Amino acid sequence: MLYGLGSITRVAYNGISMVRVITIPVGPLQTNCFVVWKEGDDQCIVVDPGAEGDRVVLELARLGLKARYVFITHGHVDHIGAVNFVAETTGAEVLAHPGDNLAMKTAPLQAPLFGMKPFRPPRITRYVEEGDTLSLSDVTFTVVHTPGHSPGSVSLVGPGVVFVGDLIFMDSIGRTDIPGGDFETLRRSVTEKIFVLPDSTLIYPGHGPDTTVEREKRMNPFF
Numbered sequence: 001m002l003y004g005l006g007s008i009t010r011v012a013y014n015g016i017s018m019v020r021v022i023t024i025p026v027g028p029l030q031t032n033c034f035v036v037w038k039e040g041d042d043q044c045i046v047v048d049p050g051a052e053g054d055r056v057v058l059e060l061a062r063l064g065l066k067a068r069y070v071f072i073t074h075g076h077v078d079h080i081g082a083v084n085f086v087a088e089t090t091g092a093e094v095l096a097h098p099g100d101n102l103a104m105k106t107a108p109l110q111a112p113l114f115g116m117k118p119f120r121p122p123r124i125t126r127y128v129e130e131g132d133t134l135s136l137s138d139v140t141f142t143v144v145h146t147p148g149h150s151p152g153s154v155s156l157v158g159p160g161v162v163f164v165g166d167l168i169f170m171d172s173i174g175r176t177d178i179p180g181g182d183f184e185t186l187r188r189s190v191t192e193k194i195f196v197l198p199d200s201t202l203i204y205p206g207h208g209p210d211t212t213v214e215r216e217k218r219m220n221p222f223f
């Protein structure tokens, strides 16, 4: 793994400003941690700093960005291991859905099983629900509740992009055999909350490559 080689994607927004996304795969399960910001602005959202917090913070410094929010898509161990480190180092707010409180409390017990460094349950500073919004200057991101992989899974919809955690992947879906998971609920979340977004919307999943709404509607074998 090479430090500093996150992939940058530009996304047009209103023809005026751009949202940039950098992907930093972290930890033993190569969880995608995303740094999201408006082109020309220095505030950012860090999505799922699952591990390797020092690397995430270095990347922010390299990009000259200040983390305003840490957004947790869901409470599984591979998505939250470095939340406190990043929040304490940067002063960012920590946002999660209350439906994954139990998962977040117990996740640290699983860290050794995955060869992860010990950590404490994330300290949530603001609980989010369906329809809540976050702003980076004039760019608005909306929270959608997308349970199925876990009860408190949330996706974050921005201009031309959606961060979905482990809800859906390129050609696949998140596991539903973990406690709190449910296949039909997951299918409903995808069809009612993700597939209704414009076809060109970039889907950024918690693992593996990014994809689009159009591609997954057409190719994903689960739909």
Ligand SMILES: [Zn+2]
Residues within 6 Å of the ligand: 074, 076, 149, 166
């Ligand atoms: Zn998960």
Ligand SMILES: [Zn+2]
Residues within 6 Å of the ligand: 029, 031, 076, 078, 079, 166, 206, 207
């Ligand atoms: Zn995951």
